[in-house]
Amino acid sequence: MQQPGRAAEIKANGIGKSFGSFRALDNLTLDIGRGEFLTLLGPSGSGKTTFLMILAGFVQPSEGRLFSDGTDITDRPAEQRAAGMVFQGYALFPHMSVEQNIAFPLKVRKKTAGEIKQRVGEMIERVGLKGHEKKLPAQLSGGQQQRVALARAWCSSRVCCSSTSRSRRWTRACAARCRPR
Ligand SMILES: Nc1ncnc2c1ncn2[C@@H]1O[C@H](COP(=O)(O)OP(=O)(O)O)[C@@H](O)[C@H]1O
Ligand SMILES: [Mg+2]
Numbered sequence: 001m002q003q004p005g006r007a008a009e010i011k012a013n014g015i016g017k018s019f020g021s022f023r024a025l026d027n028l029t030l031d032i033g034r035g036e037f038l039t040l041l042g043p044s045g046s047g048k049t050t051f052l053m054i055l056a057g058f059v060q061p062s063e064g065r066l067f068s069d070g071t072d073i074t075d076r077p078a079e080q081r082a083a084g085m086v087f088q089g090y091a092l093f094p095h096m097s098v099e100q101n102i103a104f105p106l107k108v109r110k111k112t113a114g115e116i117k118q119r120v121g122e123m124i125e126r127v128g129l130k131g132h133e134k135k136l137p138a139q140l141s142g143g144q145q146q147r148v149a150l151a152r153a154w155c156s157s158r159v160c161c162s163s164t165s166r167s168r169r170w171t172r173a174c175a176a177r178c179r180p181r
Helices: 048-056 098-108 113-126 142-154 168-178
Strands: 008-019 022-033 063-068 083-086 159-162
Touching: 008 048, 022 048, 022 063, 048 083, 083 142, 098 113, 098 142, 113 142
Parallel strands: 083 159
Antiparallel strands: 008 022, 008 063
16 A cells, blocks of 8 residues: 555556457556555456556557656667566576676676676675676576566566465565665
8 A cells, every 4th residue: 555645656547458359457547655565355367467568668558658756668669668577487598697687687687797897786686696796597596597587577576566476474584685775
């Protein structure tokens, strides 16, 4: 729930999505406040992931507008949004090491080598993957892979979308880590 007196950082206004003739999402309107942790609950196939994909910029809505701090970002490409996504299957790059995976969104956003090194170091520390930096995803446990996905989503973003049906414990841990400090 949004805290009283705090401006909505993200506003979704009448968002809808059709895939051909199939209606996946209909007239979704909501506000997400700064620092707020929001869970979308709904039956399988109700459009949760579709909305997160729209929020992150990977799917274009059929109707409605999306605002970030009052700016219309509906047509802004994913790499120009401050949103990171932890995909249901993590979607780590299999040929990249832990640190290369985490650095990827920063490279796309053309951060300097110094900034990338510092930010990746911070993220690795925060998600408890020190000593695993050079490993490939296949050399990690499932939990470690989750943490790489979280660090990658989080390192360049203000909005962290987790498209996942994980345990309550994982969701809480994700929320705590995503909260601005
Ligand atoms: N690219 C797509 N093409 C066609 N149908 C899709 C596509 N993506 C999702 N859908 C359909 O839209 C509905 C919502 O999917 P989704 O947002 O993934 O649901 P969930 O709430 O389980 O995350 C589902 O019926 C799904 O089959
Ligand atoms: Mg889903």
